[in-house]
Amino acid sequence: MNKHLKQLIELSDLDKSIDEFIPEEERINGALNDLVAEREKASRQIDELENLIVDTSYKIDKQETALVEHRDKIARHESKSESLKTEREIKALGIEQDIAKEQINFINDEIERLQKSQEDSRAKIADLKSRIAAIENDIKQAKSESKEALASLADRKEVLLANRAKLVEDIPQKVFAFYEKIRRWAGNRAVAPVKKQACYSCFMKISDKVYGEVIASSEIVTCPNCGCILYVAQE
Ligand SMILES: [Zn+2]
Known part of the structure; x- marks a missing residue:
């Protein structure tokens, strides 16, 4: 067989072996990258939940202001009721009082619902924080494992690259x-x-x-x- 052809077959085999390291490196790095992505996702979810808690606090404040207004209204109605004379006036005021009380009930329910949603968000944040702590541990472990695996790959790859360099030296420039x-x-x-x-x-x-x-x-x-x-x- 032609000497140069023999060299090219050998070179091609070496290049194939060197390229086989790529998926192996990707696999090792991939496990670590997945964990890092998972941690980032959990952090983002915590940020979103914290924003939601703040937004909900504003909503609760607003409802509480409305609650004070309705209570003041009822108090005003009550002081006014003493001066009323006709049955019609008394009845009209009674209806207004009923509406105001209903609104107060509605607002109280709404505040309760908002507070409940804040509690849910806080519980979710606590879960996510413990999840992140577990991921941090996994990342630490994966890092030390991948460091070893990558180092061993690099050693094997270096040998092949040295063999390749030596072979290339022997091949005429034109053929290479x-x-x-x-x-x-x-x-x-x-x-x-x-x-x-x-x-x-x-x-x-x-x-x-x-x-x-x-x-x-x-x-x-x-x-x-x-x-x-x-x-x-x-x-
Ligand atoms: Zn062909």
Whole structure:
């Protein structure tokens, strides 16, 4: 086999192995990122609930002011009732008093409902705070675990990168540049095996003539269909 082709096959295998670290790194970082996102979400929920409690306090203040007004009104009616003479006047005032009392009941119910919602919000905040404390613990643990895992990955990757650098030194610049150019669009399929007379990058059958050239492998042969570098795989 052509010496340079042999080097490119080796280089391509190394590049595949180096790229296999990417999903592994993502998986390790992903677990930690998920926890951080969960903590942020819980913090945001706490902020929202705290704002809601403040808004509700304003609403309660407003209702309490209205309550005072209605009570004053009732007191005024009561002092007025002594001076009333006709039955009609007395009846009209009675109706007004009933309405005011009803409104007071309604406002009291409303205040109770608002206070209840504040209590619910406070309970939710307490739950979220203990949830955050648990997540903080998980983050601490995940950080120390991922640190170890990433360090071990980095060590293994470094070995492969050193091997790659050494191999690249031996490959003529022109051959290496050719490989890199194909790799830019073909990725890790830049060097593809031929099996059953088909290119295993694009899976198209190659002609007898090209197949013969690949078998002879005295030159670097590319797939006429996809442009990848071809070699005969040991089947
Ligand atoms: Zn092809």
